[in-house]
Amino acid sequence: MDAILLQVLNGIDKGSAYALIALGLTLIFGTLGVVNFAHGALFMIGAFVAVTVGKILDISKVTLDPVRVDFLGNPAKIKTPYVTEWFGEFGFWMIEWSVLVSVIVAIPVMVLIGIILERGLIKHFYDRPHADQILVTFGLAIVLQEVIKAVFGANPIPQSAPELLKGSLDFGVMIGMAENTVIYPLWRLVYFCFSDLIIGGVFAFLRFTTFGMVVRAGMADRETVGLLGINIDKRFTIMFGVAAAVAGLAGVMYTPINPPNYHMGMDFLVLSFVVVVVGGMGSLPGAVAAGFLLGILESFASMPLIKDAIAAIGLPSIDQIIIYLVAVIVLLVRPRGLMGKAGMMED
Amino acid sequence: MSKLIMNRRGLLKTGAAVGAGMAMPTILTAASHAGYTNAPTGSTVTLGFNVPQTGAYADEGADELRAYELAVKHLNGQGDGGMMNTFSSKELKGNGILGKEVAFVTGDTQTKSDAARASAQSMIQKDGAVMITGGSSSGVAIAVQGLCQEAGVIFMAGLTHSNDTTGKDKKANGFRHFFNGYMSAAALAPVLAEMYGEDRNAYHLTADYTWGWTQQESIQAATEAKGWNTVANVLTPLTTTDFSSYVAPVLNSGADILVLNHYGGNMINSLTSAVQFGLRDKMVNGKNFEIVVPLYSRLMARGAGENVKGIFGSTNWHWSLQDEGSKAFVQSFGQEYGFPPSQAAHTVYCQTLLYADACERAGTHNPCGVAEALEGFKFSGLGNGDVEYRAEDHQCFKDVLVVKGKENPTSEFDLLEVVQVTPRAQVEYPADHPMFAGGALGSCNAGG
Numbered sequence: 001m002d003a004i005l006l007q008v009l010n011g012i013d014k015g016s017a018y019a020l021i022a023l024g025l026t027l028i029f030g031t032l033g034v035v036n037f038a039h040g041a042l043f044m045i046g047a048f049v050a051v052t053v054g055k056i057l058d059i060s061k062v063t064l065d066p067v068r069v070d071f072l073g074n075p076a077k078i079k080t081p082y083v084t085e086w087f088g089e090f091g092f093w094m095i096e097w098s099v100l101v102s103v104i105v106a107i108p109v110m111v112l113i114g115i116i117l118e119r120g121l122i123k124h125f126y127d128r129p130h131a132d133q134i135l136v137t138f139g140l141a142i143v144l145q146e147v148i149k150a151v152f153g154a155n156p157i158p159q160s161a162p163e164l165l166k167g168s169l170d171f172g173v174m175i176g177m178a179e180n181t182v183i184y185p186l187w188r189l190v191y192f193c194f195s196d197l198i199i200g201g202v203f204a205f206l207r208f209t210t211f212g213m214v215v216r217a218g219m220a221d222r223e224t225v226g227l228l229g230i231n232i233d234k235r236f237t238i239m240f241g242v243a244a245a246v247a248g249l250a251g252v253m254y255t256p257i258n259p260p261n262y263h264m265g266m267d268f269l270v271l272s273f274v275v276v277v278v279g280g281m282g283s284l285p286g287a288v289a290a291g292f293l294l295g296i297l298e299s300f301a302s303m304p305l306i307k308d309a310i311a312a313i314g315l316p317s318i319d320q321i322i323i324y325l326v327a328v329i330v331l332l333v334r335p336r337g338l339m340g341k342a343g344m345m346e347d
Numbered sequence: 348m349s350k351l352i353m354n355r356r357g358l359l360k361t362g363a364a365v366g367a368g369m370a371m372p373t374i375l376t377a378a379s380h381a382g383y384t385n386a387p388t389g390s391t392v393t394l395g396f397n398v399p400q401t402g403a404y405a406d407e408g409a410d411e412l413r414a415y416e417l418a419v420k421h422l423n424g425q426g427d428g429g430m431m432n433t434f435s436s437k438e439l440k441g442n443g444i445l446g447k448e449v450a451f452v453t454g455d456t457q458t459k460s461d462a463a464r465a466s467a468q469s470m471i472q473k474d475g476a477v478m479i480t481g482g483s484s485s486g487v488a489i490a491v492q493g494l495c496q497e498a499g500v501i502f503m504a505g506l507t508h509s510n511d512t513t514g515k516d517k518k519a520n521g522f523r524h525f526f527n528g529y530m531s532a533a534a535l536a537p538v539l540a541e542m543y544g545e546d547r548n549a550y551h552l553t554a555d556y557t558w559g560w561t562q563q564e565s566i567q568a569a570t571e572a573k574g575w576n577t578v579a580n581v582l583t584p585l586t587t588t589d590f591s592s593y594v595a596p597v598l599n600s601g602a603d604i605l606v607l608n609h610y611g612g613n614m615i616n617s618l619t620s621a622v623q624f625g626l627r628d629k630m631v632n633g634k635n636f637e638i639v640v641p642l643y644s645r646l647m648a649r650g651a652g653e654n655v656k657g658i659f660g661s662t663n664w665h666w667s668l669q670d671e672g673s674k675a676f677v678q679s680f681g682q683e684y685g686f687p688p689s690q691a692a693h694t695v696y697c698q699t700l701l702y703a704d705a706c707e708r709a710g711t712h713n714p715c716g717v718a719e720a721l722e723g724f725k726f727s728g729l730g731n732g733d734v735e736y737r738a739e740d741h742q743c744f745k746d747v748l749v750v751k752g753k754e755n756p757t758s759e760f761d762l763l764e765v766v767q768v769t770p771r772a773q774v775e776y777p778a779d780h781p782m783f784a785g786g787a788l789g790s791c792n793a794g795g
Contacts, residue, residue: 155406
């Protein structure tokens, strides 16, 4: 029971990241009709916004240590971050909570990056076949990750969670189980809550604002909305920016979970596409539901008990392919995915 | 104005001529000299540095390239000479190798076996490389070593830690200076038993490929010999990025030690997950829960950040060593690049000097002569005490470092502290040890 609960917790945390990326992908597909393979790169860029903010906050005044020497025997350098000199305690707070600062910085940065990408490149491919869109956005993803590698290097760059949110929570004790049976990292719980907040925010934005209503109408029938004199293209461009921000925020918040590297976007991209397909192309609730479902299944597949059982019947480990197996089964049973709509990519 | 007229026959003739022209360098360089592959004829000798320049190990590859370039400089009589000044053999005079200036070409392994073999092949066939060296992965090293054996050139392995490189996949043309999984385990296990006690239950997470398997087998055997019990060994796919689902069940398994048989990005992510789950803050079986990383790399430790603090592992070499060879290398590398070298940089620098020295002692670049000079060669002054290249398997035997993540680093490079320099005698094993069985060294291939 405790092992199952543990893997469910694990799965919803993995699913949070999948759901956030898949949500952005579906938003772009649903509004602009573009299959955006650069979406994983936006997740990665979000993470590197956090790295950049961390580096900016770490810009330091250098003085020479009169006592210690460095590895070459020269006086060691003492670094004092300027923010702590300028802002005192608040400077220390900013360094400690740099992830939060990064979230605030990432929103406008990612919206801007999204709008630039959409206006500068992707809009030229609206009327082209999906294969062309995939090729150009995949190429864009490669370019973006190579740029990040050239600037930041290939090694992962660790980012810390705030001290208050480090460590783990004994979830088992809270629900009456024995100590150390269900332990879960605090930051991963924060990530889960944060993703729920973002997902809820996007849904509320689309559901309860006039802007969102027009966007939803445009997603359902772009031509008719255009005939009503509404500039739907402008709103869709903004939605691309919003989708980029959602992916970017997912990336920022992911940095304390795994140190970011230039390749992290690609690691998530394929999985997130499978999530979108399983959820149903163009379905926002489908993307979110499939994200959590596949995250949980992936966690279960890596349980030692399951791995041993599969090995006992002579089959290879399925922890890396469970998502694809499930995708095949779902698509066989429900060709449009869990919550797919008729007409999406069926022309 | 002239007009180009080309008929079908003309096109075929031209195509054949161009094709023959393009094939010419290969024919001339790879096989036209009597005796051995790519025998140098001009005033230079070309070495092939095959390192990851793209992909996840690109930073490690970049550090290897820096060390190679430094070694070439020193061999050609430029710079301060580095470890040539402390090397026990005094054959190297700073006038290249056998009087020929050392030139080099580079290839990108991409940390993929097929790409690494293709780039090595290109350096041998097109560029006339007489020796191939480099790599940051055992899978790649084994693949390239096999290619060099077939092509008739020497392979001086870079960072490869699998037992198989000088075990079941050993080759007569291949030589490894770096230590291996068995040696890590033999050095580490006594320290772990002393620090954490002999009544321990270990849970292993193991990267599912040649290095992971042999590392796990070695550390399990060594720790069980000290009284530890192995609770489980879970194989993790090499492509795993989020290890939470593998780490989550550990605490509830009865284990009080987690051994992470992971390297590179796998190590960074699995260690980060384990620390996030608060494993090191827990008491299990009445003991503090501990984590062990059998193979450390400073570059990788930097990626894991503060999570490495207090965690034991092993390395082949560390820049803080105070022997004359290490100090000379750190000084030379640091003056050149502004930061201390990694263990990958150290091992490839040593390999380049060892190859050059073997050529000088053999009086030839012929791989069979070089191999004979390296076999059983005893030396010192390169930073690992008294060292020997064992003739039976071409494995270097030397002191091994047990290290621990530093609690209070003084700089971004000061991440590991040397806990113990394990003497060579403690990590030696017979050439026919079961963990290294299967496969034969074979005989040297000079190509030609």
